[in-house]
Amino acid sequence: MTATTNAVGNIVARYRLRVDESRVAERAEMIAIEQSVEMPLAGVRDAEILENIVGKVISVEPAAEGGFEARIRLDARTVGGDPGQLVNMLFGNSSLHEDVSIEDAEIPKSLLDAFGGPNHGVDGLRKLAGVERRALTCSALKPQGMSCAELAALAHEFARGGVDFIKDDHGLADQDYSPYRERVRACAAAVRKAADETGRLTHYVPSLWGSFDEIDARLDIARDEGLRVAMMAPAIVGASNFVALKKKHEDFAFFAHPSLTGGGRIAQPLYNKLFRIFGADAVIFATFGGRFGYGRETCRGIADGARAPLGALKSAMPAPAGGLALRRVEETLDFYGADTMLLIGGDLLLSERSDLARETAAFVRGVADYGHA
Amino acid sequence: MTATTNAVGNIVARYRLRVDESRVAERAEMIAIEQSVEMPLAGVRDAEILENIVGKVISVEPAAEGGFEARIRLDARTVGGDPGQLVNMLFGNSSLHEDVSIEDAEIPKSLLDAFGGPNHGVDGLRKLAGVERRALTCSALKPQGMSCAELAALAHEFARGGVDFIKDDHGLADQDYSPYRERVRACAAAVRKAADETGRLTHYVPSLWGSFDEIDARLDIARDEGLRVAMMAPAIVGASNFVALKKKHEDFAFFAHPSLTGGGRIAQPLYNKLFRIFGADAVIFATFGGRFGYGRETCRGIADGARAPLGALKSAMPAPAGGLALRRVEETLDFYGADTMLLIGGDLLLSERSDLARETAAFVRGVADYGHA
Numbered sequence: 193m194t195a196t197t198n199a200v201g202n203i204v205a206r207y208r209l210r211v212d213e214s215r216v217a218e219r220a221e222m223i224a225i226e227q228s229v230e231m232p233l234a235g236v237r238d239a240e241i242l243e244n245i246v247g248k249v250i251s252v253e254p255a256a257e258g259g260f261e262a263r264i265r266l267d268a269r270t271v272g273g274d275p276g277q278l279v280n281m282l283f284g285n286s287s288l289h290e291d292v293s294i295e296d297a298e299i300p301k302s303l304l305d306a307f308g309g310p311n312h313g314v315d316g317l318r319k320l321a322g323v324e325r326r327a328l329t330c331s332a333l334k335p336q337g338m339s340c341a342e343l344a345a346l347a348h349e350f351a352r353g354g355v356d357f358i359k360d361d362h363g364l365a366d367q368d369y370s371p372y373r374e375r376v377r378a379c380a381a382a383v384r385k386a387a388d389e390t391g392r393l394t395h396y397v398p399s400l401w402g403s404f405d406e407i408d409a410r411l412d413i414a415r416d417e418g419l420r421v422a423m424m425a426p427a428i429v430g431a432s433n434f435v436a437l438k439k440k441h442e443d444f445a446f447f448a449h450p451s452l453t454g455g456g457r458i459a460q461p462l463y464n465k466l467f468r469i470f471g472a473d474a475v476i477f478a479t480f481g482g483r484f485g486y487g488r489e490t491c492r493g494i495a496d497g498a499r500a501p502l503g504a505l506k507s508a509m510p511a512p513a514g515g516l517a518l519r520r521v522e523e524t525l526d527f528y529g530a531d532t533m534l535l536i537g538g539d540l541l542l543s544e545r546s547d548l549a550r551e552t553a554a555f556v557r558g559v560a561d562y563g564h565a
Numbered sequence: 566m567t568a569t570t571n572a573v574g575n576i577v578a579r580y581r582l583r584v585d586e587s588r589v590a591e592r593a594e595m596i597a598i599e600q601s602v603e604m605p606l607a608g609v610r611d612a613e614i615l616e617n618i619v620g621k622v623i624s625v626e627p628a629a630e631g632g633f634e635a636r637i638r639l640d641a642r643t644v645g646g647d648p649g650q651l652v653n654m655l656f657g658n659s660s661l662h663e664d665v666s667i668e669d670a671e672i673p674k675s676l677l678d679a680f681g682g683p684n685h686g687v688d689g690l691r692k693l694a695g696v697e698r699r700a701l702t703c704s705a706l707k708p709q710g711m712s713c714a715e716l717a718a719l720a721h722e723f724a725r726g727g728v729d730f731i732k733d734d735h736g737l738a739d740q741d742y743s744p745y746r747e748r749v750r751a752c753a754a755a756v757r758k759a760a761d762e763t764g765r766l767t768h769y770v771p772s773l774w775g776s777f778d779e780i781d782a783r784l785d786i787a788r789d790e791g792l793r794v795a796m797m798a799p800a801i802v803g804a805s806n807f808v809a810l811k812k813k814h815e816d817f818a819f820f821a822h823p824s825l826t827g828g829g830r831i832a833q834p835l836y837n838k839l840f841r842i843f844g845a846d847a848v849i850f851a852t853f854g855g856r857f858g859y860g861r862e863t864c865r866g867i868a869d870g871a872r873a874p875l876g877a878l879k880s881a882m883p884a885p886a887g888g889l890a891l892r893r894v895e896e897t898l899d900f901y902g903a904d905t906m907l908l909i910g911g912d913l914l915l916s917e918r919s920d921l922a923r924e925t926a927a928f929v930r931g932v933a934d935y936g937h938a
Contacts, residue, residue: 193937206651222849222856223852226856227867228708228709228736229705229707229708229709229710229734229735230708230734230735230911231705231708231734231788231910231911231914232911232914232915234915235708235911235914235915236708237918238708238710238711238715240710241708241709241710241711244710245708245709245710246708264693267740269740269742270710270740271738271740272739272740272741272774274738274739274774274775276774276775276801277774277800279801279825280735280736280738280774280798280801280824280825281736283825284735284798284801284824284825285735285824285827285829286827287824287825287826288823288826288827288851289857290827290828290829293600306628311647317763319903333604334603334604334617335601335602335603335604335608335609335611335614335619336601336614336616336618336645337611337613337614337617337618338604338611338644361602361604361641362653362658363603363645363653363654364686365599365645365647365650365653366645366647367642367643367644367645368645369642370643391821391823401645401647401649401650401805402805403776403777403803403805403806403808403809403810404647404648404776404777404806404809406647406777406805407808408811411592425649425653425657426805427735428649428657428804429649429806430776430801430802430803430806431801431802432774432776432779433776433777433802433803433806435776436776436778437776442577444855450661451653451658451660452652452653452656452657452659452660453660453661454658454659454660454661454662454663454830455663455830456663457827457830461814472634473576477660478656478707479729483595483599485663489828500683514661518587518909527938528789537601537603537604538604538605539605539610539882541605542602542605542607542608545610549916
């Protein structure tokens with residue numbers, strides 16, 4: 193190939209290696225090769241490829257948590273502008289190595305700009321919700337198995353309680369017991385009815401599954417019902433789909449669900465940062481103290497990655513979830529601050545149906561009464 | 566919801582739990598809930614949902630490998646006929662639990678039929694290659710960074726050597742240094758030119774990345790060049806995309822690349838079985854003794870899952886890879902048998918370019934001379 197200037201920049205990825213010190217240099221070198229040319233260097237004949245395309249180990253240091261941390265430079269040109277290929281180049285084959293995880297990656301401006309980040313971001317979600325300073329509130333429609341009418345009745349109660357957003361449980365797809373189109377119509381009507389009663393619109397956020405074309409059509413159905421926010425799980429629908437859908441439906445804001453992101457081989461804060469880069473306006477994650485057991489440090493990393501400056505990208509709203517309860521609102525806001533969306537689902541649904549709007553209102557009031565307001 | 570007969574059947578998933586015996590019953594129950602209704606059962610009011618939609622622990626037994634194995638029944642209706650949602654229902658949220666992995670899943674016929682499996686399968690790949698009994702052979706174009714002309718020159722040498730398939734390295738996408746359209750044209754022309762010389766066509770297999778629409782268009786480009794086989798990484802492009810593309814392009818056979826499937830939280834044999842169900846005609850995986858280090862038992866499970874009877878689905882060809890070398894052909898065929906596609910990339914590329922066709926021919930001859938022929 194012809195030599196080029198490094199026009200699009202470098203990725204610098206941080207890998208954690210759980211190996212003996214005697215082997216760490218060799219293993220770091222192997223990762224650099226695996227995540228770039230994926231072949232013995234003795235077979236690479238081109239000096240420019242050896243110089244630039246082959247990954248380069250920048251440093252190897254002992255990690256505070258044990259093992260070693262290797263920083264490796266990858267040429268951003270290898271990504272070819274595709275979000276899925278970015279994931280592939282960061283950790284595709286190395287995911288097969290049990291002793292390696294990826295902790296973080298600096299993504300150059302060229303790729304940040306190509307993927308574009310959130311359509312609306314923190315400020316846009318605030319505008320949608322009509323909330324200036326306090327944290328945002330969200331609940332969830334579940335369990336799956338309920339009919340559309342039953343889910344819509346739940347949505348009506350949540351909306352009467354004044355919650356900002358109501359998302360589908362991420363298990364809701366296009367099942368026979370609550371087909372997508374019928375569900376969206378029923379739940380959108382339910383939040384409009386509640387708005388007529390309360391004077392304030394709660395946003396219903398449907399969960400989207402399927403191929404690109406199916407999700408594309410489902411977003412059109414949601415728009416026809418006046419909806420402006422939807423949820424996807426980028427690790428399952430595919431990063432490239434997520435970005436393409438986000439760009440095509442730029443009037444929509446998107447919640448990113450963390451389904452299938454676990455296991456710790458891709459650090460959760462990195463996953464959530466990538467979701468923001470791909471276009472998540474809010475990143476849902478399992479907060480500390482709930483039923484998933486992330487540590488506070490991981491949660492801090494997730495929140496920072498969602499909101500820290502990142503090129504020209506809008507910031508995303510961290511959405512702590514996964515077993516949050518009313519009694520933990522204050523502790524959660526102490527930790528995350530105001531630019532946060534609290535998601536309480538199951539804990540509210542434990543109340544009697546006749547109490548649901550009142551319990552929801554207590555949740556919203558708890559957030560509003562917190563010092564941010 | 567109205568009570569229905571269990572028309573579409575059950576999924577039975579096997580999870581491995583690394584917990585103390587005192588907690589295992591509770592943890593199994595938690596997984597059953599997490600992978601179905603995802604909320605406290607006290608909040609579920611509908612008897613039919615409690616009875617059928619909520620996951621049910623069938624058994625919990627000590628596992629030979631340590632920890633416990635829980636078999637959990639999930640209602641296939643929760644999948645709503647979507648491949649991504651199947652992944653979500655099998656392991657979406659439980660992936661966030663460090664102490665859980667999923668080892669296997671029995672998928673009911675309704676879903677097998679809905680997703681449809683391979684377009685062509687083992688027999689179809691044999692027909693494409695014109696090979697009746699021996700194992701199939703495959704090599705790989707790399708490193709990325711080479712121009713289209715250079716990659717095509719490599720393809721020409723491999724094809725002169727008589728290999729059955731030449732796949733793109735899975736790092737090849739649509740990079741500036743070898744844009745997809747130009748690469749496909751050049752490599753397709755190179756294998757046609759070699760066929761004019763040798764009388765036998767080698768199939769060039771491009772690597773596909775992007776959103777559904779991008780891959781869809783790239784398959785049309787490949788078809789225009791006379792190609793019949795392509796490769797995707799379903800864990801990155803998304804299961805639903807993969808199935809939709811496979812169905813739309815039923816004249817094509819598909820290789821599934823294992824990028825991002827590692828970490829052991831979803832057992833490799835299950836991943837590969839799912840890829841077959843979704844439509845992989847060949848499943849590429851890292852064989853024992855190479856640079857990835859799966860054990861023989863895992864490799865056996867992968868090969869069995871690809872080829873064992875599975876509803877009405879065609880079988881898929883296991884494609885051991887990841888550091889295979891000429892000297893390991895016999896050992897590899899001893900282990901996997903004839904319905905296998907051996908993939909040797911880097912080891913061939915270590916030879917001088919002037920020797921590449923001859924080395925490739927030695928690989929093909931080694932496979933042909935093995936007892937199967």
